[in-house]
Amino acid sequence: MEMNQYLDLFIDESREHLQNINENLLELEKNPTNLAIVNEIFRSAHTLKGMSATMGYEDLASLTHQMENVLDAIRNKKIEVSSSILDVVFQSIDDLEAMVESISTGGDGKRNVSEVVRKLEAIEKGTDIVVEETNGQENQSDQLTLQYDDYDYAVIEQVKEQGFNVYEIKVELSPSCILKAARSFMVFEVLEQHGEILKSNPSVDKLETEQFNYAFNVTFITKVDVGNVKNAILKISEIQNVEMTSLDLNKINQENEQKEAMKEIEAAKQEVAATATPAAQEQNNKAAAQSNSKTIRVNIERLDILMNLFEELVIDRGRLEQISRDLSHSELQETVERMTRVSSDLQSIILNMRMVPIDTVFNRFPRMVRQLSKELNKKIELQIFGAETELDRTVIDEIGDPLVHLIRNALDHGIEKPDVRLAKGKPETGTVELKAYHSGNHVFIEVKEDGAGINRDKVLEKALKNKIITEQQAAILTDKQVYELIFASGFSTAEVLSDISGRGVGLDVVKSKIESLGGTVSVDSIFGHGTTFSVQLPLTLSIISVMLVELQKEKYAIPLSSIIETAFIKKTEIMSAHNQKVIDFRGKVVPLLYLNDLFNVPVEMDDQTDGISVVIVRKGDKLAALVVDSFIGQQEIVLKSLGNYLTNVFAISGATILGDGQVALILDCNALIK
Incomplete structure (x- = not known):
């Protein structure tokens, strides 16, 4: 059987099933005794396994089968749901998602999953999960490489446009070094005197608790001569070696370009699949029997072409309307008026075809908040409102990264740790609200948290230090105008280094990205009670x-x-x-x-x-x-x-x-x- 014709549909349906599993796992963590949720997860996993086996992706099918065994043991009450068990299941979902992405870019979907399989098997047998670590230290031979996501790429691209240089720095400590955490802290202090740190590997938390061997990597942003930076680091005692490499954007973007190229090739070779894979055909038939509505998947590139052609039609329509008015010919005017009505209806249909619920962006955040809450040792509840709000697909594709940063910022700098919140008389669990709603021809997205709020005095102090404003301007600024200063390039009031929301090279990127979409972003805050970021976006960018x-x-x-x-x-x-x-x-x-x-x-x-x-x-x-x-x-x-x-x-x-x-x-x- 020729399977290539089903490839696009397989990838789309696999992503949908994995997203469904992700969402239901989060619900299961809140309601661990609800077997209906377990059954829903099991059904998605079972369908994914069947689809993968039919398409010939045995590694994908095998890992899904192993996860399915754990889910079966849960629903048969052989094991009880716990946070540690769900951590392993989420880890297997990460591997499955990576396999599907590999397939989508022309890969074979193979991946080394022996570690997560071992953990799943241990859960199924009811034995303890043993994590292979040496005194909590990572195997640096394969863990030290810095990985960059789309958000990191956007930040790096922005700062390079502003004249900054970006380097990867590998620092090796002497094997005789006793206070590794102190030495890494001194290195970070030197770097902060000469520029900004984007991220590190191992993470800052692991460096502080000495959960690393004798080397770590840092992504560093600066305008100063790197030779001076290197010499300053080498002056620190027990530093054995420092390697500094200029970061090439092509290195980061290579994988994304490969993905896009493969998608274009597939789009040119294939027609849009209107039928399901054999493994999923039975379920689709049942769904079709229960509903009169029929759908077909259409490549977004085809909608883009259709939209471009219609834009030209709108221009010609305006020209015809002008000619009709100039000639005052009744029959021509009637024809043009009818064409205008028909083309207006067509325009409405085309725009609606491109509208996508914003939950395609929002659905990635619950999992992200869960993970970051654990890394930050904070208790955080994410509340989502208005996920059904629709936006043009072109806007949807671009808004994800700015929202990721705003939420990271809320979790890292906004919400306090549980003991701090209790001391302030707040509930120990912080709340982050993500809300979307329509107003006129715009969509508004709000990220609101009940954390510490923005310290007006600290913002002014940093703005004056960085010469963003003058003393005279500072004296007359309103609170809201002061808060807006945090969008200035390189602005940060963080006292503690963090990998979660970056080091002061983020909010300016967020603002630039949103404004490039024809939108605006603003911030308001009440010190001690929380901060709200408001994003305003147009429904569509074309007509x-x-x-x-x-x-x-x-x-x-x-x-x-x-x-x-x-x-x-x-x-x-x-x-x-x-x-x-x-x-x-x-x-x-x-x-x-x-x-x-x-x-x-x-x-x-x-x-x-x-x-x-x-x-x-x-x-x-x-x-x-x-x-x-x-x-x-x-x-x-x-x-x-x-x-x-x-x-x-x-x-x-x-x-x-x-x-x-x-x-x-x-x-x-x-x-x-x-």
Whole structure:
């Protein structure tokens, strides 16, 4: 049987089953006596085993079978669920996920899983799990290599763009060294004087408790000469050797490129699979019998092509509408109006096809929080709300890494340890809320925790030290403006080094990433009670509704999502405050921004009218009134990038082609209000 035609479907269904197992294992940990959860996990594992065996991936099937034996023993009440047992099952899930990813990139799905199999067999037999360690020390021959995930790659890419250099440093201590933890601490102190530490292997916790032999690796970010750094480290007693290697982004990105290349090859070779694998066919038939809805999996690249073609259709539609108005031909107008209605329906369908529930991002976090809680010795409960909220697939693909960092930051720097929380009169278990909801044409995502909050004085002290602000500015900043300073590049107030949320090279990356998606991120905090990060994102990045306005002979587009209303203001109603022209808009003092001046649009003659046309726009709780020459009307336009050479144009987020062939620039209201 030719199995390649089923490969894409096998990979997709395997990921779904593994995600289902992950989610139910977390539920089982909360309700260890609920056998219904165990049965659900068993069914997913059993299906995965059958699919893997049918496709010929014996290692995958074998490990799943071993995990299935443990689950069977649990549901038959031969063994009781415990945190240590679930740790091993989660470890086997990690290996299974790695095998599936190997298959998705053209690999054979093979992996050395002898250690986890030994643990699973020990659990099944009811014997103690013995972890092969030497005084808690790792086998450094295969454990010292630094591994980088997508988040690390994004950080490294960002800091390199800012002119920093990134190095991998291997430090070897003398075999006669007695105080290994103290020596590693001194090395870290030297490094922090010359730059920032991104991560280490072994982790900081293991270095502090001397759970390593006589060597460790560090990823280091700096602008200073590395020779000076190396000499400073070698001056520390009992340091035997220091090796510093410049980190190449290609090394990190190689695996991702291989994955993408294999996906493109498979997409070119195969049609979208509309049938299930033989092992899963019976279950699919049952599901189809219970429901009238039918689905088909479509490669996202095909949807991208469809979207690009439709964007061109929208531009031509606008052109036809313009020609129809100019010619005033009744039959042509009727035809164009009908085409407009039909294409609008088509647009709605295409956009909905690309919408994906945000739980595809959120579902990775419960497992991550569980693991990090153990590493940090903290008790943390993750609460998720609004996981059914939908976003465009292109936004979904990009938002994961920023959210990972915000949650890491909440766990590491926000939530206190249980004894500290109890001393403050708080419950020993901290709470992190992850919430998503729609509002207008935007999706809002909030990461809220009830931890220590942000220390205003400490933020100001660090901002002044790093010369981010001046003493004069510091004296007049509001609390919220102070909190926003933590998004500055290289900013960190951490007193203790941590591998969880990085070393001050993260929140600026988060902000840059979110703003590149047309969104914004803000922070608010109450010292001693917690912090909330709020992310605002557009529903889609391609077709948006705008208000077209004119500045002399130039046309500009203002996104409707930013507009409160339009108005005509008499010149007698214009006032001055702090050298700024303002108006009274429903009891609020709103600054006037003259777009002709901001964009250097030449004015042909003096305006003799007794008033001005304004567009009231909003960013959060801030308002501004944009002064324009005239309004054209509302229109749906295709957002086009300005290209690589015009990336830093002030207050312009892109451009579009109008029906008459003219190019209109799209205003970035967030930048204007800022």
